Amino acid sequence: MPETLFQKVWNRHAVRVLPNGQTQIYVGLHLVHEVTSPQAFAELRARGWRVRAPERTFATVDHIVPTRGQARPFADAMAETMAEALERNCREHGIPLFDLASGAQGIVHVIGPELGLTQPGMTIVCGDSHTSTHGAFGALAFGIGTTQVRDVLASQSIAMSPLKVRRIDVEGRLPAGVYAKDVILSIIGRLGIKAGAGFAYEYGGDTIARMSMDERMTICNMSIEGGARIGYVNPDETTIEYLRGRKFAPAGAAFERARAWWRSLASDPSATYDDRVALDARGIAPTVTWGINPGQVVPVDARLPDPRGASAADRGGIEEALEFMGFQPGQAMAGTRIDVAFLGSCTNARLSDLREAAKVAAGRRVARHVRALVVPGSQAVAAAAEREGLDAIFRDAGFEWRGAGCSMCLAMNTDRLEGRELCASSSNRNFKGRQGSPTGRTLLMSPAMVAAAAIAGEVVDVRAMLAQAAGS
């Protein structure tokens, strides 16, 4: 019987049916960070349990690290306390920790793939909703809460119910200036932010097949913003070539055995899905959020919605969002003045993201009124970017070049919006208060669009700026 990747991986990890009807699922990789784990370790200690599989558990510090002034102890005493707690817990339980001194530190969803820890066919969990990122490799990867972090530490398994699978086909060549970020924002805009509840999203079609692993990670990362806890892409040669030679990937003959197993897990061509959706990539424009959830999107050359023309169900949400954002119904998206530009996060802070943004920034200057930050997703991304001279391009243009971390995506560190600042951001959430100021406002967009907005001082269509660069 033909199966989806979801079914194949689920079945290979199913331990038994639990008394409550859920399935106990073996966890192949448990990623840990400093925010959602200390309470779990404390409970483990209180109950006298040990970490069952420290060799399948890896930790890093990302949410609370300052992106400048990274010397220890951190200036922020609470950040220092949290880092120390993680270090103590990892030491006590024999868990490898990629800390600031390691050279391999970074956002947990950036370092897992770049170290080769993330592999096709695994079940991967982390106390972080953007764990869906790792689905780009054909893994079943999902975010969990702290109580479940405790469960996984203690039992290397988790209780869960199976999901339905929605196949999302994206077909056609993406126009110049349109990126993976625009694709996923368009998908969420079309399906809505709660359509994914109960589903895993399987992304396919020739557009996805042509995408690099970095781009696929951007797509899978934001599955959760569409309500889907899991998003994945079937493993193919792009996946396999990405993994070749990575630190924790198999090597030599073992790599060839792995390749065969990985390829065997892809959904069968005749697999049936619980739902199917198709999207034409050729019709996607650079896309920007205008509201307070990631489903409130418009093409950059379009106007904001008017609640008077909306359905009764949508009206209240549109009114609330317009009011919070301080926008008028029907106003043009382009030309909206920004205060801050943030290029970073687990969605879009990989090397290729920085390259695309640098193409826009090269030879230009950030607008005088804009505070612009580039925060690489990991120390490895930062080092690679510096080897290519991307840091110099950004610095020369007036961007700050920072150390790796979650930074202003969620502002648990010193990077945050002030007052009602409006931020052009390559991150994943535009919720009220998300970037650290209760009244701060976020416009989500691609890294190239963030760079373009930083330079223009307002939201602009990056396609025009790219055409200008090509013509000059």
Next chain:
Amino acid sequence: MSARVIRRVAGPALVLPGDDIDTDRIMPARFLRAITFDGIEAHLFEDDRRSAAARGGTHPFDDPARRDARVLIVGSNFGCGSSREHAPQAIARWGIGAVVGESFAEIFAGNAAAIGLPCASVAQGDLEALRRAAAAPGAEFVVDLVERTVSAAGRTVRAAIPEAAREALISGQWDATGMLLDRYEDVERVAAALPYARNFNG
């Protein structure tokens, strides 16, 4: 390990209007800067509460008449966004014993069930009726997990609770770790059959 049996939650209700309320609003990230959950309920909806007060209003969680609420009534897609368990932890520690709404984000509902906080979904029309019933501050609400109902003001409506969560709560087995450790040899057997668990050697 067995936990407290939760068959019904009874008490006054508190209505939180709005759909798509994300966990960043329930618990802004800056309050996650801690290594315990102790006292986290003090920051529940902090930014929304301050914003309401600044406009001269009163957020439902600041209404003294609702301080003894046990049932929280919300809209649709409650708890979307971040997986932070700090959100349901704060709601439970504030004193809420059950959340009733049109729908819940998946990770939130799972986290809530894992700490013994049931999330019950009701039809939109029934939700309106429950909101009206809650207008009287002292009105008694009963969320019955055994019967799968929510009752208030003489009216009883059907409620859907994910079966696994319901089963776990009414049998007192919502603390999963013990169950997961019960037959650890089965976990080891599954791991042994996975080629990546031995890094594809042999």
